[in-house]
Amino acid sequence: MEIAELGEFGLIRHLTEDIEIKNAETRKGVGDDCAVLEYPAGRQVLVTTDLLMEGIHFDLQYVPLKHLGYKSAMVNLSDIYAMNGHPRQMTVSLALSKRFTVEDMEQFYEGLRLACDAHGCDIVGGDTTSSLTGMAISITCIGDAEAGKVVFRNGARANDLICVSGDLGAAYMGLQLLEREKTVYNEQVREAQRRGEKPDTLPPFEPDFSGHEYLLERQLKPEARKDIIEALAAADILPTSMMDISDGLSSELMHICSQSHTGCRIYEERLPLDYQTAVMAEELNMNVTTCALNGGEDYELLFTVPLTLHDRVSAIPGVKVIGHMTKPELGLQLVCRDGVEMELKAQGWNPLKR
Amino acid sequence: MEIAELGEFGLIRHLTEDIEIKNAETRKGVGDDCAVLEYPAGRQVLVTTDLLMEGIHFDLQYVPLKHLGYKSAMVNLSDIYAMNGHPRQMTVSLALSKRFTVEDMEQFYEGLRLACDAHGCDIVGGDTTSSLTGMAISITCIGDAEAGKVVFRNGARANDLICVSGDLGAAYMGLQLLEREKTVYNEQVREAQRRGEKPDTLPPFEPDFSGHEYLLERQLKPEARKDIIEALAAADILPTSMMDISDGLSSELMHICSQSHTGCRIYEERLPLDYQTAVMAEELNMNVTTCALNGGEDYELLFTVPLTLHDRVSAIPGVKVIGHMTKPELGLQLVCRDGVEMELKAQGWNPLKR
Numbered sequence: 001m002e003i004a005e006l007g008e009f010g011l012i013r014h015l016t017e018d019i020e021i022k023n024a025e026t027r028k029g030v031g032d033d034c035a036v037l038e039y040p041a042g043r044q045v046l047v048t049t050d051l052l053m054e055g056i057h058f059d060l061q062y063v064p065l066k067h068l069g070y071k072s073a074m075v076n077l078s079d080i081y082a083m084n085g086h087p088r089q090m091t092v093s094l095a096l097s098k099r100f101t102v103e104d105m106e107q108f109y110e111g112l113r114l115a116c117d118a119h120g121c122d123i124v125g126g127d128t129t130s131s132l133t134g135m136a137i138s139i140t141c142i143g144d145a146e147a148g149k150v151v152f153r154n155g156a157r158a159n160d161l162i163c164v165s166g167d168l169g170a171a172y173m174g175l176q177l178l179e180r181e182k183t184v185y186n187e188q189v190r191e192a193q194r195r196g197e198k199p200d201t202l203p204p205f206e207p208d209f210s211g212h213e214y215l216l217e218r219q220l221k222p223e224a225r226k227d228i229i230e231a232l233a234a235a236d237i238l239p240t241s242m243m244d245i246s247d248g249l250s251s252e253l254m255h256i257c258s259q260s261h262t263g264c265r266i267y268e269e270r271l272p273l274d275y276q277t278a279v280m281a282e283e284l285n286m287n288v289t290t291c292a293l294n295g296g297e298d299y300e301l302l303f304t305v306p307l308t309l310h311d312r313v314s315a316i317p318g319v320k321v322i323g324h325m326t327k328p329e330l331g332l333q334l335v336c337r338d339g340v341e342m343e344l345k346a347q348g349w350n351p352l353k354r
Numbered sequence: 355m356e357i358a359e360l361g362e363f364g365l366i367r368h369l370t371e372d373i374e375i376k377n378a379e380t381r382k383g384v385g386d387d388c389a390v391l392e393y394p395a396g397r398q399v400l401v402t403t404d405l406l407m408e409g410i411h412f413d414l415q416y417v418p419l420k421h422l423g424y425k426s427a428m429v430n431l432s433d434i435y436a437m438n439g440h441p442r443q444m445t446v447s448l449a450l451s452k453r454f455t456v457e458d459m460e461q462f463y464e465g466l467r468l469a470c471d472a473h474g475c476d477i478v479g480g481d482t483t484s485s486l487t488g489m490a491i492s493i494t495c496i497g498d499a500e501a502g503k504v505v506f507r508n509g510a511r512a513n514d515l516i517c518v519s520g521d522l523g524a525a526y527m528g529l530q531l532l533e534r535e536k537t538v539y540n541e542q543v544r545e546a547q548r549r550g551e552k553p554d555t556l557p558p559f560e561p562d563f564s565g566h567e568y569l570l571e572r573q574l575k576p577e578a579r580k581d582i583i584e585a586l587a588a589a590d591i592l593p594t595s596m597m598d599i600s601d602g603l604s605s606e607l608m609h610i611c612s613q614s615h616t617g618c619r620i621y622e623e624r625l626p627l628d629y630q631t632a633v634m635a636e637e638l639n640m641n642v643t644t645c646a647l648n649g650g651e652d653y654e655l656l657f658t659v660p661l662t663l664h665d666r667v668s669a670i671p672g673v674k675v676i677g678h679m680t681k682p683e684l685g686l687q688l689v690c691r692d693g694v695e696m697e698l699k700a701q702g703w704n705p706l707k708r
Contacts, residue, residue, distance in 0.1 A: 027398060031613070032507050033436040033597050034400040034497070041395035044381060046388035049479065049494055051447035055486040082387040093405035093492055125403060131490075132409040138447055138492035140403055143388070153386050243387050259385070 001102040011102065012128050015109045019123050023088045025144070026122045035124035037089060037142065044150055046143040048079035054134030061205065062178045065104050067220045069111030072137050075246065077119050078224035078299045080143035082244035084151040086229075087121040093138040095131035119226060149238065151303070156241035156260035160304040160325040163239075165228045165318050167272040168249055169288065172295025173280040174212070174219025180284075181207035214276045222299040229301075231316045242303035248294040250344045252302050253332060260304075263330040266323030266344070268337050293334070293344070355456040365456065366482050369463045373477050377442045379498070380476045389478035391443060391496065398504055400497040402433035408488030415559065416532045419458050421574045423465030426491050429600065431473050432578035432653045434497035436598035438505040440583075441475040447492040449485035473580060503592065505657070510595035510614035514658040514679040517593075519582045519672050521626040522603055523642065526649025527634040528566070528573025534638075535561035568630045576653040583655075585670045596657035602648040604698045606656050607686060614658075617684040620677030620698075622691050647688070647698070 003011055016030045028036035039045055050072075052058060058068055073090065080087040092112060096105070116123055121141070185207065189199045209216050224244075232239065241256050249271075257264050271292045281288035304325055305313050313319060323335075332344040357365055370384045382390035393399055404426075406412060412422055427444065434441040446466060450459070470477055475495070539561065543553045563570050578598075586593065595610050603625075611618050625646045635642035658679055659667050667673060677689075686698040 028504075028506065033433040034402040034439070036437070036504055037399040037401065038397075038501060039393065039399065043392075045391040045393065045399065047391065047443070047445060047479065047494070047496065048388040049445045049447055049481055049492070051449055051481045051483055051490065051492050053449045053483060053485050053490065056449070056484050079387040083390070085388070089401070091401060091403045091494060093403055095405055095407045095410070095490065125401065127403055127405045129405055129407060130410050131407050133487045136405065136407065136449065136485075136490045136492075138403070138405050138490075140401070140445060140494040142401065147392060150382075150390055152382065 003096060003100060003102055003105070006102060008128055011105065014102065015105060016123065019113070021122050022120055023122050025088055026124055029122060029124040030126075035089065035091065039144055042147050043144045044147050046080050046083050046085040046145060046150070047140065048076055049138065049140040050076055050079075052137040054136070059182070060135070062182055063220060065107040066111035069108040070115045070221055071111075072139055073112050073115035073121070074222050074224050074299065076139045076141035077115065077121065078244040078246070080141055081224055081226060081229045082242055082301060083143070083145060084149055084229060084239070084242060085143040085145035087119050087141050087143040089122045089124045089142040090116060091140045092123060092126040093128070094126070095129050095136040097131045097133055097135065100135065119224065151239050151242040152259075153241050153243050153256050154259035156256055156262050156304040156325050157306075158262055158325050158327050159307050160240050161307055161310060161313065161321050162253070162264060162266060162302070162304055162323045162325060163313055163319050163321050164245070164249065164272060164300055164302050165225050166298065166300040167274045167277065168245070168298050168300065169281070169291035169295040170215050170218035170274050170277045171222060171297035172291050173277050174215035174217070175297070176284055177209065177212055177215055177280065178219065181209070212276060212280065214274060215280055219297065222297065224299055225301050228316070228319065231319075235312050235316060237305055237309055237313060239303035239305050242301060245298045245300045245302050246296060248296040249302065250293045251296075253344060256302070256304070257325070257328070257332055260325070261328050263326040263328050263332055264323060265326050265330070265333045265335060267335045270320060270322040272320045272322075357450060357454060357456055357459070360456060362482050365459065368456065369459060370477065373467070375476050376474055377476050379442055380478055383476060383478040384480075389443065389445065393498055396501050397498045398501050400434050400437050400439040400499060400504070401494065402430055403492065403494040404430055404433075406491040408490070413536070414489070416536055417574060419461040420465035422491075423462040424469045424575055425465075426493055427466050427469035427475070428576050428578050428653065430493045430495035431469065431475065432598040432600070434495055435578055435580060435583045436596055436655060437497070437499060438503055438583060438586075438593070438596060439497040439499035441473050441495050441497040443476050443478045443496040444470060445494045446477060446480035448480070448482050449490040450482070451485045451487055451489065454489065473578065505593050505596040506613075507595050507597050507610050508613035510610055510616050510658040510679050511660075512616055512679050512681050513661050514594050515661055515664060515667065515675050516607070516618060516620060516656070516658055516677045516679060517667055517673050517675050518599070518603070518626060518654055518656050519579050520652065520654040521628045521631065522599070522652050522654065523635070523645035523649040524569050524572035524628050524631045525576060525651035526645050527631050528569035528571070529651070530638055531563065531566055531569055531634065532573065535563070566630060566634065568628060569634055573651065576651065578653055579655050582670070582673065585673075589666050589670060591659055591663055591667055593657035593659050596655060599652045599654045599656050600650060602650040603656065604647045607698060610656070610658070611679070611682070611686055614679070615682050617680040617682050617686055618677060619680050619684070619687045619689060621689045624674060624676040626674045626676075
């Protein structure tokens with residue numbers, strides 16, 4: 001169905017009318033000039049926002065709209081956890097060009113709602129409009145945390161342990177794989193055209209990714225680490241600093257060190273890697289450490305805890321100590337497997353940089 | 355200066371480093387994964403968001419970036435007032451194509467900050483990224499109101515008076531004027547090209563708008579009606595329903611009637627019009643009532659109050675009673691100057707409608 005048949009208000013109604021409010025703090029969701037929230041005394045309110053542009057942040061040739069909805073929500077949920085908070089509400093704004101249908105938006109919302117349901121987050125509003133070219137997605141997520149329990153980037157101290165959850169670099173490897181398969185497919189299309197065949201007689205883009213399922217899942221369906229926030233609380237650990245790894249470990253470490261006025265020292269041999277990541281890096285002739293440091297889109301948590309909590313933090317499944325903070329004059333150092341020290345450089349995602 | 359010289363983080367720092375926090379509720383602004391807010395008990399939190407796309411919502415051929423920043427903030431501030439709230443925080447996300455410079459963004463932020471300063475609103479975060487084609491602007495505004503004082507769209511009752519602030523249709527006339535002048539200028543450019551001249555030898559687009567200043571100001575520099583919200587509070591009037599007029603009076607009235615389960619009856623002769631709006635409509639051969647009903651972008655307030663408050667609401671400068679609510683079965687009626695009744699139709703802005 002064409003979106004123009006429903007119009008803006010009809011489409012919003014269609015996509016949001018059966019949304020059930022899950023949080024007591026949500027007093028009014030979709031349908032007025034504003035959403036209305038009411039948080040009890042002693043709670044701090046967290047706000048984060050992300051703007052995702054077609055062709056920059058996602059490629060609809062290989063990202064299904066349901067996955068895109070899921071991931072768009074997840075990257076925002078992840079920012080709330082990165083402050084040691086819990087997501088509660090979300091607004092979702094979309095700009096759509098004419099090529100999108102109502103069914104496309106149903107797919108997108110299905111993914112979005114799957115992510116929100118899994119994290120107890122209410123969709124409370126947004127804006128739906130048209131676009132001359134591609135799709136734009138803007139999501140704002142609101143969460144809360146007990147006053148005094150919010151974790152910032154600036155609280156790390158020298159000697160604090162540096163911890164990461166999960167493993168690194170797999171999402172980036174997934175992206176490389178998708179890009180490679182896309183290039184192969186587009187070449188097949190061009191070949192067919194050269195032979196005078198119509199490209200739509202070719203089978204659709206359905207590459208074989210067997211053996212690489214984990215990499216694709218990490219790229220297409222990242223998971224915000226609610227479980228780690230809960231495990232830290234259960235272990236009575238309040239990190240001294242935290243952020244989520246969206247642009248790459250090196251880049252995020254630089255933010256924490258710069259805001260905390262520290263240096264850091266991390267160990268190559270301690271970087272958590274999945275087997276598939278290592279295999280794929282080998283296959284693509286890439287350095288797997290570089291991928292883990294600069295890959296981005298892992299949406300794992302990077303945090304620091306006092307040295308005294310070493311045993312307690314090491315006991316949390318899926319958390320690995322990769323190094324420690326240092327005095328600022330020691331800089332940001334990577335200790336390689338052979339013992340050589342290298343200065344860390346942020347080569348991660350920076351959409352506005354040359 | 356090219357934006358690529360600064361990169362994402364450098365640009366954000368450059369644009370936001372001297373922002374001063376004005377509200378005690380803002381505990382942490384720009385610079386972490388989330389902004390952190392803390393509202394006292396008894397306050398409800400309002401959240402609104404708008405996504406503005408180049409070529410759909412604004413035309414950079416005639417909208418200066420400073421005005422665009424100002425207006426982008428204003429349309430969100432207006433939504434907070436429309437709930438009887440006060441704006442406190444704002445996040446600002448921008449997607450920029452390569453043609454924008456650091457100086458362009460300084461202009462945009464100058465307008466944005468002018469609007470925020472005038473309304474006591476803190477810029478607390480956002481996202482800055484790149485775009486393949488045009489510019490996209492996504493703003494989320496957060497405000498607060500005393501619990502129980504939030505005004506929704508669904509509280510109007512039959513016999514309530516329908517009130518609007520300011521005057522209607524001028525912003526739409528301003529848009530028509532800008533579009534007309536743009537067409538004239540682009541024709542001059544094409545003529546010059548036909549004569550073999552380079553278009554850049556022509557003087558830049560600086561049309562003469564004398565006598566139409568008010569219309570242009572309404573289009574390029576709308577003002578959210580904080581003063582009306584304050585005047586209503588001072589007069590101890592709590593509207594039964596309210597929204598701001600962004601898509602056009604007819605469209606907004608339909609929202610209020612539909613959500614309040616009422617009909618309405620408004621009087622053509624009571625629609626507030628500025629002299630310049632009437633003159634311009636005549637010049638363009640348009641029906642001025644149609645412009646007032648469907649023009650949009652006025653950012654005035656539309657609200658209803660109980661009949662008993664007639665004298666008190668009429669005493670507020672800049673507020674006009676234009677009709678009253680009715681039982682739902684009477685429908686939405688416009689009583690024309692000649693006494694003829696017509697059904698109101700929403701022909702206002704609907705970007706996704708054919």
